[in-house]
Amino acid sequence: MAEILTQREKQIFRKGTECFDMSCEKKSAAGSVSQRACVFCGSRVVLYPIVDALHLVHGPIGCASYTWDIRGALSSGRQLYRMSFSTDLQEEDVVFGGEKKLYRSLIELIDRYKPKSAFVYATCIVGIIGDDVDAVCERVSKEKGIPVLPVHSEGFKGTKKDGYKAACVALFKLVGTAGIGGIEKNSINILGDFNIAGETWMIRDYYNRMGVEVVSTITGDGRTDDICRSHGASLNVVQCSGSMLYLAKMMKEKYDIPFMRVSYFGVEDTSEALLKVAEFFKDTGIIAKTKELIREETEIYLPEILKYRDKLRGKKATVYVGGAFKAFSLIKALDMVGMSVSVVGSQTGNQDDYARLREMCDEGTIILDDSNPVELANFSLEKKVDIFIGGVKERPMAYKLGIGFCDHNHQRKEALTGYKGMLNFIKEVHSSLMSPVWRFTSRNGNAL
Amino acid sequence: MNVINKAQTNTATKNPCKLCSPFGASLVFKGIRGTIPILHGSQGCSTYIRRYFISHFREPVDIASSNFVEETSIFGGEKNLCEALENVNKQYNPEVIGVATTCLSETIGDDVPLFLNDFLKKKGAEPFPDIIFVSTPSYSGTHMDGFHAAVRSIVEYYSRSRQTESSASLISQAGKSVAVFPNFVSPEDIRHLKQIILDFGMKFVFVPDYSDTLDGATWDKYKKIPEGGTPKDDLLVLQKISSVIEFGDSLDGKDSAGKFLGSEFGSKRYGLGLPVGIDLTDNFLNSLEIISGRKTPDKYIAQRGRLVDAYCDAHKYLFGKKAVVFGEEDMVMSIARFLCEIGMIPVLCASGAKGDKMREISQQLFLEYKNEIIVRTKADFVDIEEESEVLNPDLLIGNSKGYSLSRKLGIPLVRVGFPIHDRFGASRISHLCYKGTQELFDRIVNAVIAKKQSESVAGYTYM
Numbered sequence: 001m002a003e004i005l006t007q008r009e010k011q012i013f014r015k016g017t018e019c020f021d022m023s024c025e026k027k028s029a030a031g032s033v034s035q036r037a038c039v040f041c042g043s044r045v046v047l048y049p050i051v052d053a054l055h056l057v058h059g060p061i062g063c064a065s066y067t068w069d070i071r072g073a074l075s076s077g078r079q080l081y082r083m084s085f086s087t088d089l090q091e092e093d094v095v096f097g098g099e100k101k102l103y104r105s106l107i108e109l110i111d112r113y114k115p116k117s118a119f120v121y122a123t124c125i126v127g128i129i130g131d132d133v134d135a136v137c138e139r140v141s142k143e144k145g146i147p148v149l150p151v152h153s154e155g156f157k158g159t160k161k162d163g164y165k166a167a168c169v170a171l172f173k174l175v176g177t178a179g180i181g182g183i184e185k186n187s188i189n190i191l192g193d194f195n196i197a198g199e200t201w202m203i204r205d206y207y208n209r210m211g212v213e214v215v216s217t218i219t220g221d222g223r224t225d226d227i228c229r230s231h232g233a234s235l236n237v238v239q240c241s242g243s244m245l246y247l248a249k250m251m252k253e254k255y256d257i258p259f260m261r262v263s264y265f266g267v268e269d270t271s272e273a274l275l276k277v278a279e280f281f282k283d284t285g286i287i288a289k290t291k292e293l294i295r296e297e298t299e300i301y302l303p304e305i306l307k308y309r310d311k312l313r314g315k316k317a318t319v320y321v322g323g324a325f326k327a328f329s330l331i332k333a334l335d336m337v338g339m340s341v342s343v344v345g346s347q348t349g350n351q352d353d354y355a356r357l358r359e360m361c362d363e364g365t366i367i368l369d370d371s372n373p374v375e376l377a378n379f380s381l382e383k384k385v386d387i388f389i390g391g392v393k394e395r396p397m398a399y400k401l402g403i404g405f406c407d408h409n410h411q412r413k414e415a416l417t418g419y420k421g422m423l424n425f426i427k428e429v430h431s432s433l434m435s436p437v438w439r440f441t442s443r444n445g446n447a448l
Numbered sequence: 449m450n451v452i453n454k455a456q457t458n459t460a461t462k463n464p465c466k467l468c469s470p471f472g473a474s475l476v477f478k479g480i481r482g483t484i485p486i487l488h489g490s491q492g493c494s495t496y497i498r499r500y501f502i503s504h505f506r507e508p509v510d511i512a513s514s515n516f517v518e519e520t521s522i523f524g525g526e527k528n529l530c531e532a533l534e535n536v537n538k539q540y541n542p543e544v545i546g547v548a549t550t551c552l553s554e555t556i557g558d559d560v561p562l563f564l565n566d567f568l569k570k571k572g573a574e575p576f577p578d579i580i581f582v583s584t585p586s587y588s589g590t591h592m593d594g595f596h597a598a599v600r601s602i603v604e605y606y607s608r609s610r611q612t613e614s615s616a617s618l619i620s621q622a623g624k625s626v627a628v629f630p631n632f633v634s635p636e637d638i639r640h641l642k643q644i645i646l647d648f649g650m651k652f653v654f655v656p657d658y659s660d661t662l663d664g665a666t667w668d669k670y671k672k673i674p675e676g677g678t679p680k681d682d683l684l685v686l687q688k689i690s691s692v693i694e695f696g697d698s699l700d701g702k703d704s705a706g707k708f709l710g711s712e713f714g715s716k717r718y719g720l721g722l723p724v725g726i727d728l729t730d731n732f733l734n735s736l737e738i739i740s741g742r743k744t745p746d747k748y749i750a751q752r753g754r755l756v757d758a759y760c761d762a763h764k765y766l767f768g769k770k771a772v773v774f775g776e777e778d779m780v781m782s783i784a785r786f787l788c789e790i791g792m793i794p795v796l797c798a799s800g801a802k803g804d805k806m807r808e809i810s811q812q813l814f815l816e817y818k819n820e821i822i823v824r825t826k827a828d829f830v831d832i833e834e835e836s837e838v839l840n841p842d843l844l845i846g847n848s849k850g851y852s853l854s855r856k857l858g859i860p861l862v863r864v865g866f867p868i869h870d871r872f873g874a875s876r877i878s879h880l881c882y883k884g885t886q887e888l889f890d891r892i893v894n895a896v897i898a899k900k901q902s903e904s905v906a907g908y909t910y911m
Contacts, residue, residue: 027680031535038492060586062468066496105460156516377670428615
């Protein structure tokens with residue numbers, strides 16, 4: 001029985017044993033149990049936290065059912081985004097087309113819920129049955145006086161990454177549609193944080209303390225009106241660059257807004273991010289305040305974090321994430337408490353990402369692109385890792401094998417960004433690693 | 449009684465009370481030994497469905513995808529499907545591959561049976577796992593339609609297959625066997641049903657049986673296909689089994705697996721409501737008495753006795769209390785009948801299913817309640833919420849999707865069915881027979897008592 005499919009051999013790399021020629025950015029092999037989702041998933045996850053928008057899934061019911069309130073993204077205002085709306089296409093719609101149903105659904109929902117904007121997600125069959133989603137959106141937008149934006153997220157038209165792009169294209173239609181009066185010179189947009197467990201609020205608070213105005217948060221706790229005037233900001237600060245870099249690039253091109261890539265995971269990366277932003281504005285006041293903030297936060301949290309080092313030192317982890325950028329931060333964060341990463345991979349990394357991972361990792365580390373449960377399990381066992389850091393799909397696999405687990409994906413309820421987030425993260429890693437239950441599991445040979 | 453079937457309007461579904469049909473088929477395939485499902489469509493379908501399973505069962509669930517790309521949707525999915533079959537065979541070494549379609553492959557008109565035929569023809573004498581096909585267009589019906597269609601496909605496939613030697617030896621004992629199509633129930637429910645049949649001195653063939661595959665022990669190495677599930681040899685005996693128990697009112701009059709065995713092989717079909725409550729469990733055990741020729745074992749008489757005793761002890765807590773019940777139509781109908789049995793009123797019975805049978809049955813069953821019960825089919829959770837605000841129920845009974853409503857109305861939610869992703873132990877929730885009913889009953893009584901206690905000004909310590 002093949003543990004690794006032939007088509008996937010070049011997507012697996014063992015540092016130190018082979019020359020580096022990582023294949024990536026490919027469609028998943030047919031029949032592989034990929035951990036990836038689809039184009040729709042990419043769009044849905046990016047746009048989901050826009051809290052005052054109507055999110056209507058145009059297609060049969062499944063796509064809407066499986067994405068109903070599944071994320072930990074919080075809102076300081078409306079809760080509309082947590083509802084699941086679908087045109088719920090039926091056989092007759094497939095035969096005669098779904099445009100009428102889409103139109104009437106939009107009118108009904110907009111009248112009822114009074115959203116600030118609406119996103120219409122086209123799923124797999126919409127194009128095939130010939131619906132002109134753009135035309136329906138345009139018509140409803142005119143009639144109802146709010147932006148109604150088609151999101152071309154047909155599941156099969158690429159990977160999750162293409163879904164991010166489709167979401168950015170839709171968002172970009174909002175940008176530049178409102179006035180920018182009153183926006184300060186020292187201002188930014190926070191891109192690519194999704195306010196999981198209030199993370200955007202933590203980051204926003206840092207910037208407020210630094211004296212930097214946050215014009216919009218895209219999309220964590222996102223508001224339509226803020227996005228419409230986001231072109232008034234002086235800088236786009238992009239986290240989770242896989243999803244939002246495309247929007248930043250479009251804004252650079254059209255509005256000449258520069259962007260920088262940052263990460264807020266880990267003490268080191270958070271400090272670096274904030275300082276980079278401060279230095280961008282060349283304002284001594286901001287720089288001073290930022291250094292003060294970093295000093296204060298580090299003084300509070302670093303000793304707390306380092307308390308765990310003795311217990312965690314020498315422990316090994318598997319890290320499997322959506323975008324590779326997060327993996328860089330996690331490797332550094334784990335290193336801070338003396339842990340190493342033995343298996344690392346991402347669903348959507350590119351050549352540069354994997355080259356960087358290779359530089360960061362120790363000899364023997366296994367690097368994976370678009371992996372599957374069989375590989376993840378076998379490599380984690382081979383490397384005898386103590387904890388698996390990934391998303392909810394990997395959790396039961398880790399537990400089944402008697403391996404600890406920390407959720408680092410959108411469904412989690414713990415804030416993991418910034419200084420406090422790093423402490424939360426290390427606490428969670430600790431609480432899973434140190435649990436006494438593992439000694440009873442089969443992997444540790446403790447059968448009756 | 450009031451029956452509302454949301455008219456065919458051109459309006460949106462808001463917070464759905466249903467899933468799509470490939471989901472149900474995947475679940476059934478998980479209950480056949482050595483099986484890996486392939487969903488013929490986009491990658492997202494299998495990943496979303498896996499994630500949904502995992503949130504409830506907390507077990508690894510591998511479902512492969514034929515992974516459509518743009519060209520696939522133009523030129524058809526044959527190439528991808530064949531590649532998926534080869535890859536899954538290589539990596540998982542399955543005994544059976546379950547192939548279910550999706551909205552995408554159905555809409556582009558893929559003739560999957562033809563693809564499979566050609567694929568196997570090309571294989572010639574080379575051994576390949578059994579391939580069972582089920583058509584599950586997501587735009588038609590709910591996850592339960594996918595579930596029942598997959599059961600039927602499996603039963604049809606194996607009862608038409610040639611028997612192996614090992615199955616032949618089982619056939620000689622098939623007279624003492626019963627085939628059970630248990631419907632969508634918990635792994636614990638399946639284990640309990642199996643034990644009951646064993647206690648009646650019979651063998652069984654369950655389709656599906658995911659009681660081990662979706663609720664098993666830890667592993668020392670990754671098990672690509674978890675142990676458990678109904679073995680192929682048992683499935684080959686189906687045509688010789690003279691008695692078939694098929695749970696679920698909704699299947700009555702439909703072209704179900706049980707009906708198929710009846711019409712093709714003359715098996716006697718016992719179409720029963722899911723055995724929740726005393727009346728429905730009595731029906732089930734009576735059927736087992738007839739099939740086995742044995743009396744109900746004492747231990748079940750004792751369980752029944754304790755349940756009746758509990759009904760009496762708790763009757764005043766419950767009398768006249770109003771419950772809203774929602775979820776899969778067969779579970780809803782059985783719980784509603786159980787609630788009537790204990791003096792509660794299922795003021796609203798709701799399901800996202802089309803629910804023809806649900807409406808028909810409820811009309812006969814709830815005659816005595818006249819206008820006190822509303823049956824709502826093709827319902828979504830916004831419908832359920834609107835109704836509930838008017839009905840002012842004491843209790844919600846259904847899956848985790850009712851939590852926001854429970855929070856909003858300030859009334860307890862007793863979690864049953866699927867999905868349960870905001871509590872622990874979903875696989876081990878019991879609903880069925882005297883023992884399962886007892887557990888459910890205790891939970892309902894305690895939910896009512898707890899609410900009364902927490903609302904009491906005095907903070908009573910005895911309730």
